[in-house]
Amino acid sequence: MNRFAYLRADDVGAAVRAVAADPSARFIAGGTNLVDLIKENVERPTRIVDITRLPLGEIGPGERGGLRIGALVKNSDLAYHPEVERRYPLLSRAILSGASAQLRNMASTGGNLMQRTRCSYFYDTTTPCNKREPGTGCAALGGFNRMHAILGASEQCIAVNPSDMSVALAALEAVVHVTGPEGDRAIAFAEFHRLPGDAPQLDTNLRQGELITAVELPALGFAEHHAYLKIRDRASYAFALVSVAAALELQGGTVTEARVALGGVAHKPWRDREAEALLVGRRVALEHFQRVADALLQGAVGRGANDFKIELARRAIVRALSHAAGRTSRDDARR
Incomplete structure (x- = not known):
């Protein structure tokens, strides 16, 4: 027993x-x-600190005209909040595409950002996993890797982040507010999560003892x-093979922000600002979306069972951009 x-x-x-x-x-x-994770013996904490009574469950005005979301706001409350539905429908739809209604009623904003990979080898303590036990190897490299990474991976780890909410927050360029032993700080969302490199056991750039307080x-x-x-x-109730959050600002059919x-x-x-910049100043057109997709996937590498993800991602990017620009129906974009 743990x-x-x-x-x-x-x-x-x-x-x-x-x-x-500790x-x-x-x-x-x-x-x-x-x-x-505790049930599967992947995590074996010596102490659990319950934060559910902390005053971090409110949604209100943020700085510079935005919205501040407390770390303990439930996923379901966030998705259906009137201001989120009105001003940030991309976030609402991403949340509602994840997990089940029962899980969304329990899961918190901060917890969603901190959730760990669903790689089957990470959960199986009988197999080597550098994320679970650094230095033991990555069983997914030569194993069943259909769900695994095609971008930003290393020889140490090819797991993927499972969060739908985080994909939308990345596109919106949210900021994560944290507090810790050294005080408060704000982390740009692009810098919050890490690529595996040679330290795949570290999912985020949080320091020891730091707590997410708001997004x-x-x-x-x-x-x-x-x-x-x-x-x-x-x-x-299935994790993404590929998901795409696309957001555009248009003026007279010309892209001003992508x-x-x-x-x-x-x-x-995964974002690539140089790839996104290829759309700025251009008219909405399929060939421009295809060019962005090619640029975003430059350097993508399959590991056998997940080779199909490269072409799948390419088509998904074009489809999502087409919908965002108003070139497809909403129902078509959800399929």
């Missing part, structure tokens, strides 16, 4: 101190991922021209 101490934190400072003092301690909110959305929400396309093996984030293809939501 024995651990349990502490219910009454304030943010107490929660931070409890985890900062490298194997973990924060818990909804627990929709951590509890599974801030900028004023620009791409409410008029956006799409979230998720391609998966079944219609519900964002494209990919999920299911890398260790973190």
